[in-house]
Amino acid sequence: MKEKSMGSAKEAPSWADQWATSGGMYDDGDDEAKAEGSGKKMGNVKAVASASLDKAKAAATVGAQKVKSGTSTGFKWVKTQYQKRTSK
DSSP, X not given: OOOOOSSOTTSOOOHHHXXXXXXXXXXXXXXXXXXXXXXXXHHHHHHHHHHHHHHHHHHHHHHHHHHHHHHHHHHHHHHHHHHHHHOO
8 A cells, every 4th residue: 555645745734834933934033032022021911910810819808708797797687687576
């Protein structure tokens, strides 16, 4: 049996070949400049995300405390209403 070659000249380049980090079909050769710029941007994005996460945690904590307090108050109210009815 004859084996077919996987990379014949008539076949289109694979997705990996087209979008490879270097030497690909659409490579403009400016990878180092992009990497430096994206590193700075990622640092800024991470800092903003971290600050946002801290704010979200604080808001969730305050919200949980309010729910806990409201639930406790509600149970106390129900308990006193029940005691008023049963003590008569």
